[in-house]
Amino acid sequence: MMNHSFSFSLPLRGRAGWGQAGQAHTEYGLILVLVGITVIGALTLMGQQVGGMWHTISASMPH
Numbered sequence: 618m619m620n621h622s623f624s625f626s627l628p629l630r631g632r633a634g635w636g637q638a639g640q641a642h643t644e645y646g647l648i649l650v651l652v653g654i655t656v657i658g659a660l661t662l663m664g665q666q667v668g669g670m671w672h673t674i675s676a677s678m679p680h
Contacts, residue, residue, distance in 0.1 A: 660667075
């Protein structure tokens with residue numbers, strides 16, 4: 618008799634590998650989105666202070 622479990626295991630293994638890679642890409646994308654939101658939030662909260670500090674530094678430089 619022929620063993621049918623081997624003939625079905627190869628396509629399933631290929632799909633599982635692709636699914637894991639897709640999941641990894643999704644996780645990296647979510648991490649990038651969270652980092653972007655954090656950076657935008659930090660710049661929004663500290664934007665006034667950074668702008669004031671930049672103005673102070675540029676005003677103190679000789680022309």
